Amino acid sequence: MNKELDNKAYLGMELLRFTTAGSVDDGKSTLIGRLLYDTKSIFIDQYEAIVATSKRKGDDYVNLALLTDGLRAEREQGITIDVAYRYFATPKRKFIIADTPGHIQYTRNMVTGASTANLALILVDARKGLLEQTQRHTFIAALLGISHIVFCINKMDLVDYSQEVYDEIRVEIEGFASKLDVKDIQFIPVSALIGDNVVHKLKNMNWYQGATLMYLLETIHIGSDHNHIDCRFPVQTVIRPQNNAYHDYRGYAGRIAGGIFKPGDEVLVLPSGFSSKIKSINNFERELQEAYAPMSVTIQLEDELDISRGDMIVREHNQPHMGQDIEMMICWMNQKKIVQNGKYIVRHITNEVKCVVKEINYKVNINTLHRIEEDKDIGMNDIARIRIRTTKPLLFDRYTRNRITGSLVLIDEGTNETVGAGMIL
Amino acid sequence: MISYSITHLEELEAEAIYVLREVFAQFDNAALLFSGGKDSIVVSHLARKAFWPARIPFPLLHIDTGHNFPETLTFRDSYIKKIGAELIVGSVQESIDQGRVVEEKGYNASRNVLQTVTLLDTIEKYKFDCAIGGARRDEEKARAKERFFSHRDEFGQWDPKNQRPELWNIFNGRKHHGEHFRVFPISNWTEMDIWQYIYHEKIEIPSLYFSHQRKSFERDGVIMAATEFMQLKDGEEIKVRTLRFRTIGDATCTGAIISKANTIEEIIQEVAAARTTERGTRADDKRSEAAMEDRKKEGYF
Ligand SMILES: Nc1nc2c(ncn2[C@@H]2O[C@H](COP(=O)(O)OP(=O)(O)OP(=O)(O)O)[C@@H](O)[C@H]2O)c(=O)[nH]1
Ligand SMILES: [Mg+2]
Numbered sequence: 094m095n096k097e098l099d100n101k102a103y104l105g106m107e108l109l110r111f112t113t114a115g116s117v118d119d120g121k122s123t124l125i126g127r128l129l130y131d132t133k134s135i136f137i138d139q140y141e142a143i144v145a146t147s148k149r150k151g152d153d154y155v156n157l158a159l160l161t162d163g164l165r166a167e168r169e170q171g172i173t174i175d176v177a178y179r180y181f182a183t184p185k186r187k188f189i190i191a192d193t194p195g196h197i198q199y200t201r202n203m204v205t206g207a208s209t210a211n212l213a214l215i216l217v218d219a220r221k222g223l224l225e226q227t228q229r230h231t232f233i234a235a236l237l238g239i240s241h242i243v244f245c246i247n248k249m250d251l252v253d254y255s256q257e258v259y260d261e262i263r264v265e266i267e268g269f270a271s272k273l274d275v276k277d278i279q280f281i282p283v284s285a286l287i288g289d290n291v292v293h294k295l296k297n298m299n300w301y302q303g304a305t306l307m308y309l310l311e312t313i314h315i316g317s318d319h320n321h322i323d324c325r326f327p328v329q330t331v332i333r334p335q336n337n338a339y340h341d342y343r344g345y346a347g348r349i350a351g352g353i354f355k356p357g358d359e360v361l362v363l364p365s366g367f368s369s370k371i372k373s374i375n376n377f378e379r380e381l382q383e384a385y386a387p388m389s390v391t392i393q394l395e396d397e398l399d400i401s402r403g404d405m406i407v408r409e410h411n412q413p414h415m416g417q418d419i420e421m422m423i424c425w426m427n428q429k430k431i432v433q434n435g436k437y438i439v440r441h442i443t444n445e446v447k448c449v450v451k452e453i454n455y456k457v458n459i460n461t462l463h464r465i466e467e468d469k470d471i472g473m474n475d476i477a478r479i480r481i482r483t484t485k486p487l488l489f490d491r492y493t494r495n496r497i498t499g500s501l502v503l504i505d506e507g508t509n510e511t512v513g514a515g516m517i518l
Numbered sequence: 519m520i521s522y523s524i525t526h527l528e529e530l531e532a533e534a535i536y537v538l539r540e541v542f543a544q545f546d547n548a549a550l551l552f553s554g555g556k557d558s559i560v561v562s563h564l565a566r567k568a569f570w571p572a573r574i575p576f577p578l579l580h581i582d583t584g585h586n587f588p589e590t591l592t593f594r595d596s597y598i599k600k601i602g603a604e605l606i607v608g609s610v611q612e613s614i615d616q617g618r619v620v621e622e623k624g625y626n627a628s629r630n631v632l633q634t635v636t637l638l639d640t641i642e643k644y645k646f647d648c649a650i651g652g653a654r655r656d657e658e659k660a661r662a663k664e665r666f667f668s669h670r671d672e673f674g675q676w677d678p679k680n681q682r683p684e685l686w687n688i689f690n691g692r693k694h695h696g697e698h699f700r701v702f703p704i705s706n707w708t709e710m711d712i713w714q715y716i717y718h719e720k721i722e723i724p725s726l727y728f729s730h731q732r733k734s735f736e737r738d739g740v741i742m743a744a745t746e747f748m749q750l751k752d753g754e755e756i757k758v759r760t761l762r763f764r765t766i767g768d769a770t771c772t773g774a775i776i777s778k779a780n781t782i783e784e785i786i787q788e789v790a791a792a793r794t795t796e797r798g799t800r801a802d803d804k805r806s807e808a809a810m811e812d813r814k815k816e817g818y819f
Binding site for chain 1: 522523524525526527528529531532533535536539540542543566567568569570571572573655656658659660662663665678679681682683684685686687688690692693694705706708710714718792793794795807808811812
């Protein structure tokens, strides 16, 4: 690979997780391939393999999309079916890429890839402009709370690198995106195939004064996605060693979901409501003076309390909501439609409970972003607002406040499939 | 201002520990697949961290092809002793003796593919409902598609075209009787991350990873160790080379690289400058374009 990284520099690098999105064939996989190729992040044997495959398929050029389209079926059909994760690093940052499918049938896989991203690259075919699927993906990205969206107007080579075409599409997108809650939106005209404005600037679009995509990815300021205000420690499991050295040890293992915890802090355990003090916080043998998201730690308390998986350690004056009636936006991901009054399993942080869908408030019209209140027919790829009632109270926050305590999934009781992604309102 | 952030390696560690604890909470009887290679060593190290000061709550499961480098077995046994874990061995030789599988013939014969049957049989025998693996998405293009919690049907098969959505860090390990899961805690780690982690955590690894002198020969551009399990073709010639292994698997399908790297730091330098992937030396992947996907569908690691 291209880098000469000394160990310190490697450790100090920031991590940026980004996802691709956009309609089918807009060039997402090709763009990722181009990005990897032009940053010299591709190994010789990988490159030789895609050269051979491209040749066999009779392509005129090396199809860089093959770098991420790794499944047999994807190669046969020339489309992406499921998310591919790719990794690369420059001296400045380390990147985790989720290359997602554009085909509507596989929207669930796009949601999968986007749910852990800090930034989305949304591709638009310059010949086609904003399509319904582009709008759906943009809406989903906004709903998931991705605060940086970069629209790549792609295939500029097929529209004579026309500034006019680019400007028109940009205005159209700005109109649509103004209705969404996204902090930072940027635009870049690119040709993924030729490699213009991806890593290098060629001479085709002198009218474009902005940065290349790579420059943007390396420099865009990504604040922490984690909440460092509201203390939330969901207990994953209780550690009780069966050995003499640690006979009375009782540690609560989990990943911090919000806030900053320190030894000595007065804490409250929910739902029981008992209070205690933090005795120690450990990562393995190392005692920590403070811990915050997204660290995985083990906490010991001063008092022996009855605490188990699903409980949450918080601060007395900053508690999550506790309740059985939960309002949310839901992204539906299954062929079987959502059933009003239907029963589902809810997985929320470390809890698993049952629920009933009490109310379907409205479905979102993806083109206008209007609410369709009379339409309660929520099927695959629809986005709706619903209310569920759970059999046991859950401890939660609004999704916009905390992505970890504010998200849940619905599971079909019969098939065990994950059918809905919920963002709590 | 104090910045509340952690390094990317710490973030990967936190993610893996979270996944391991989810396995413990969601499954009744999980096993940790242990090959003695660097990735499974790192996973077992992470498991020690995840449950400290308790012991690793899973047995380590080694699917033994019988075609091992002796160094791997020596390392395995001393490592298991050191961490106080339980070891279960699934033997490919036994599967052959029982007629469950038939040994491949010819010069490139390998027991790599046969492992799948032994693995699935062992999972069934011990009624494991989850097998934790050290596969990484950056290793191979089919692996790049896999979920952290990867569902297997009652035949142990993976259906890559119909994987469950996996949102945020919410893992759905629900299954029907007879089905199981494969879980990959270090999905998001790269080869470089592994080496950096080994370096910073001072993790012990088998001597095969370091430069040494070994009798070897070249086949299809790959340097293979000369062992009793390999038959030479005409024209293939055994020479002593200074080499090391970048991945460790079965002796019949793991190629070596010429290298003088003798410390983890030197290995890191070498990995940083490498122009081929680590699996570029794996004969098992070279069999066809979709070799890995096809094996994985059948239930391979
Ligand atoms: N002329 C031209 N063709 C392009 C460009 N980018 C991509 N293509 C072509 O568009 C087709 C689709 O590209 P992909 O990268 O597979 O598209 P995708 O968005 O990943 O498609 P899905 O993942 O299936 O949604 C391929 O034939 C590419 O070669 C471009 O900038 N210019
Ligand atoms: Mg694609």
